[in-house]
Every structure is written in C-alpha cells, then in structure tokens.
Amino acid sequence: MITLDSRTPTGKAVIELHQLLTELEARTGEWPGADVVGILEPWIAQFDFTTASAPANTVTAPRPPGQIWLLRRWDRHDDDVLLFADESTAVDLYYGPERSNQPDEGYSLYLATISGRGRPRIVPLDYRFPDAHACERANRDALFHPQTDANDLPCTKVDGVLVFTYLDQERSAVCVAIHLDNPSDRLVRPDGTVPLRIEVEDTVLLDDSGAEGAPRPALLDRLLNTAEAGQREVIRSAALAASLIWCCPACRWDSLETTCCCEGPGPCRKPQPPKERPSA
Structure with a gap:
C-alpha cells in the first residue's frame, strides 16, 4: 500500500x-x-x-576497509589464528625479544584488512525516514541469529542493521555492538550515515536523528568537537582543572567526572582515583 x-x-x-x-x-x-x-x-x-x-540524488561512497591484528600461534599440538586487540609489545614480552621464552611455540603477528560488503549508494537529497507502515513491516520481518560456534555472536537484524548483544567474560560486561555495514538504502542519509537513537533504561546515550526534542550534546563535547587541535588541549586542561573530567592513570582516557570507572574503549575499567584533599 x-x-x-x-x-x-x-x-x-x-x-x-x-x-x-x-x-x-x-x-x-x-x-x-x-x-x-x-x-x-x-x-x-x-x-x-x-x-x-530528474530526482535530486547524491552518491555515497562505501566505508573504507579497516584493519585488525591477527595472531597465528603454533606448537606441537595446535595451529590457531586469533583476533588480537593489542599491538606487538605484549606478544614480544611473552615470547621474548629473541623468541626464546617459549621454545616450543612459534607465532606470527600481522595486520589484516577487513573487507566488508560496502558499496556506493544512490541516496535522494530529500531524505525522509521510512513511514509508519514501512517501519512496522521491517520490525515484523526482523531476524534473530543465535551463536552457533566460537567464531560468531548472537545478533538481531532489522532492515539490514545488525545489533550484537552478548556476554563478554574478559570485560565482565554485557556488550552491545551496532554494525551499519549493510543497512537498507532507505535508512541512509545523504551524508552516508544512519540516524541512531540509543537508550539504556531511561537514559538517552545517543540521538543524532535530528528529531524534535532530541538531546543536544553536552557543552563540553560541543566545544571539543568544534575546536582545533591547539584549542582542544586548552579546553581539556581547563576541564581537568575544573574537575569536569578525570584522566585514567592506566590508559590515559578522559572520562566524565560523574563516572566511577574508566570508560575508555578498551577493557581498562580502572576505578576513578580518590580526590586529593587540599592541605589546611
């Protein structure tokens, strides 16, 4: 209809x-x-x-391929290739500078290119999000894919958008990852992005939909995002001095003062150090 x-x-x-x-x-x-x-x-x-x-359209380029570290290790019993989220320093420490710490094991650490299914898209300049009927149909056609082996994760698929929700033992957390490699064409805006709104309980963590009532970025984020490199460091120093943010002593990631532990992209999660009391 x-x-x-x-x-x-x-x-x-x-x-x-x-x-x-x-x-x-x-x-x-x-x-x-x-x-x-x-x-x-x-x-x-x-x-x-x-x-x-003729309709006014624009062509969006596919996302550039990313890279990831792969670690191949072998011994008398196994020959495995694993994803590796760190640089070569940790591997060198484990095997030793001359690869002599583990004489019965060998390894090869290398960067591999992630080749996705990205493709150019023809997107109308007068972009409109799908109407209520189209949204309901897409929601009813959603699919769930459970984990079937050690190389995949459970995910839902709605109109080409993949959302992975899984338990991560190493991070001791419930992880949620959104993949936008192959969304339906009708979801893609002229700038190549897909509008997202992310909520946890009643807290809106992200809303770039541009809809009326969508939360605006915090003032500090807006200043940092629009500042040049030199200005950004001045703003960061002022924010640290004013206790608006704190710097993790382990990974050097800046987190908001209201957070109790490091919110960096890695598995750090180091608790916020206690504040120093001014001397009398």
Whole structure:
C-alpha cells in the first residue's frame, strides 16, 4: 500500500482528488461520468507532463576497509589464528625479544584488512525516514541469529542493521555492538550515515536523528568537537582543572567526572582515583 505525504504537492493533489470523488459518491450514490470528467479536467491541469525533472540524488561512497591484528600461534599440538586487540609489545614480552621464552611455540603477528560488503549508494537529497507502515513491516520481518560456534555472536537484524548483544567474560560486561555495514538504502542519509537513537533504561546515550526534542550534546563535547587541535588541549586542561573530567592513570582516557570507572574503549575499567584533599 502506498502512503501519501500531504506535505508534498503531488501527495496533497491526490488527497484532494480522493476527497472530491468521495463527496461526489456521497451525493449521488455513484460516479456519474460527466461529473467525474468535470472533476478530473481541472485536477489534471495542475500537472506539467512536458518536463519531468530528474530526482535530486547524491552518491555515497562505501566505508573504507579497516584493519585488525591477527595472531597465528603454533606448537606441537595446535595451529590457531586469533583476533588480537593489542599491538606487538605484549606478544614480544611473552615470547621474548629473541623468541626464546617459549621454545616450543612459534607465532606470527600481522595486520589484516577487513573487507566488508560496502558499496556506493544512490541516496535522494530529500531524505525522509521510512513511514509508519514501512517501519512496522521491517520490525515484523526482523531476524534473530543465535551463536552457533566460537567464531560468531548472537545478533538481531532489522532492515539490514545488525545489533550484537552478548556476554563478554574478559570485560565482565554485557556488550552491545551496532554494525551499519549493510543497512537498507532507505535508512541512509545523504551524508552516508544512519540516524541512531540509543537508550539504556531511561537514559538517552545517543540521538543524532535530528528529531524534535532530541538531546543536544553536552557543552563540553560541543566545544571539543568544534575546536582545533591547539584549542582542544586548552579546553581539556581547563576541564581537568575544573574537575569536569578525570584522566585514567592506566590508559590515559578522559572520562566524565560523574563516572566511577574508566570508560575508555578498551577493557581498562580502572576505578576513578580518590580526590586529593587540599592541605589546611
């Protein structure tokens, strides 16, 4: 079923035609041919069929491929390839500078390119998020994929967007990851992004939908995001001095003062150090 948008001239015209024909049927009990012609003639005259303007579109480029460390280690019993989230320093410490600490093991650490299914997209410049009917259909067609082996994770798929929710023993946390490599074309905005709103309980963590009432970034975030490199360091120093943020002593990540532990992207989670009391 096609849903008309009354905000567009075409949608408004079709809705008006439907109203005129409905009123005619209510008066006469049918659609008399002469009356219908009298309605259609001025209605059709509104349209210009001589110059069909091409829709205004833009082409968005695919996301560039990323890279990840892979560690291949082997011994007399195993030969495995593992994802590795750190640089080579930890591996060198484990095996030793001459690879002599583990004489029965060998390893190879290298960067691999992640080749996704990204592709160019033709996106209309007058982007509109899918209507209520399309959203309901996409939600009803959602899929759930449970974990089947050690190399995948459970996820849901809605209109091409993958959301992984899983328990991570190493981080001791419930992890949620959103993958936007292959969303439906109708979700992609002209700048190549997909509007997201993320909530935990009643707290909105992210909302870049631009919808009315969407929370704006905190003042400190807005200053840091718009500042140049030199200005950014001055703002950061002032925020540290004013106790708006604190710097993790382990990974050097800046977290908001209201957080009790490090919120860096890694598994740090070091508790916030106690504040020094001013000397009397």
